[in-house]
Amino acid sequence: MIENNKDILIKANAAITEGDYEGFLSYCTEDTVWTFVGEETLKGKEAVRQYMSKAYTEPPKFEVDHIIGESDFVTAVGKISMKDKDGKITHYSYCDVWQFREGKMDKLKAFVIQAE
Template sequence: MTNREILEKANQAFSKGDYEEFLTYCTEDTTWTYVGERTLTGKDKVREYLSAAYEESTFEIERYIEEGDSLVAMGWIKLKDNEGKILNYSVCDVWRFRDGKMAELKAFVIRD
């Protein structure tokens, strides 16, 4: 599979709320950096964050740009805040792949 196909399969699981399947597409030492917010290292930390932060979400990827072991995915996501209000965000995720798995994420998330 191409890196894009891997991410698309992973995102299908994510959109169903199946974070365990999503994590099968990640390396054990995956590192996720939400620029200006936090860095998560390893599947366990990512698992904890996903179950809390993305309890209810919808998203769409509008464009992919691929070069070498990197894939950029741009789009939007809607998330519930602590008060139950839906907030809209623009996202730009820069993924780095290693051995057919997602090894690193650098996420730029901006509230619309």
């Protein structure tokens, strides 16, 4: 189960980097909850869809350093680069903690900081 959840996260992230946001969302539960620590909380696929349409003006680039799985949780640690609406690339370090439910990504707690 743990390896399967890790594989799901890897496939979902690959969909994002290819610009396939609906493909990514197919790996999420309908009532998924994303908490960006210190920022905002998104509830449900539609809220996530709207977030991605604004935040990902172009597909982000991920560099995953570690993926750690235990029970229904998978943690990914790495770097992400995204273009903003003005075309400027910003680099971030992140730690995403995903909780899975019935083989789907259910809850996300994301710790994201802008890199130097």
